[in-house]
Amino acid sequence: MKKVSLSPKISTFPMPTAVISVGTGEEANLITLAYVGKVCADPPIVVVSIRPPRHSYQLIENHSEFVINYPTIDQLKETDYCGTRSGRNVNKWKELNLTREEASVVKVPMIKEFPWNMECTVINRIELGTHVCYFGKVVATHSDPKYIKTDSLDPEKFHFPAYIAGNYLEIKSGILEKHGFSIE
Numbered sequence: 001m002k003k004v005s006l007s008p009k010i011s012t013f014p015m016p017t018a019v020i021s022v023g024t025g026e027e028a029n030l031i032t033l034a035y036v037g038k039v040c041a042d043p044p045i046v047v048v049s050i051r052p053p054r055h056s057y058q059l060i061e062n063h064s065e066f067v068i069n070y071p072t073i074d075q076l077k078e079t080d081y082c083g084t085r086s087g088r089n090v091n092k093w094k095e096l097n098l099t100r101e102e103a104s105v106v107k108v109p110m111i112k113e114f115p116w117n118m119e120c121t122v123i124n125r126i127e128l129g130t131h132v133c134y135f136g137k138v139v140a141t142h143s144d145p146k147y148i149k150t151d152s153l154d155p156e157k158f159h160f161p162a163y164i165a166g167n168y169l170e171i172k173s174g175i176l177e178k179h180g181f182s183i184e
């Protein structure tokens, strides 16, 4: 196989499309992020990376809390909207008819209409370059029960969007194999 060399900056495999809530009360804002991922199981730690010019940057800096709200594919328009408008100019909650739902631990509100919400408190931050990376300890997780099977996310029911190279993709059901299948 002959391979081509690519820029190290090229987008890699699909990333999530999550809408993050930051800030509290009337100031609370929504920002779509693709740079989101889990990095530790116990304690459960996730990372999100935000560029300092974003309106959301100062809000996460001020409050050191955030909520990751995962949409379904039916909520793609809301997701794109939150990633193409700034909270400096619009109230994204109001424009999209989204409801602020009180979180159980953090003061940042969750998106009621989105089926999966993870409350996080910032335990560390690293200035990496274009983005500041925040490490968040997950202090509570909530889901619409219809997406849960034996205490975890049912991948056959949860049709969520992913993002790669400027495109939204549907991660469809279709489990290939179970973890560890190569052992037998």
Ligand SMILES: Cc1cc2nc3c(=O)[nH]c(=O)nc-3n(C[C@H](O)[C@H](O)[C@H](O)COP(=O)(O)O)c2cc1C
Pocket: 017, 029, 030, 031, 032, 033, 034, 035, 036, 049, 050, 051, 053, 054, 055, 056, 057, 079, 080, 082, 083, 084, 085, 086, 087, 088, 131, 163
């Ligand atoms: C699919 C998608 C993924 C994005 N991922 C990020 C990201 O990981 N980090 C970031 O700083 N901005 C990201 N953005 C851009 C912000 O969401 C966008 O600039 C937004 O309008 C900022 O809102 P704010 O000014 O209200 O904070 C993404 C946008 C889209 C549409």
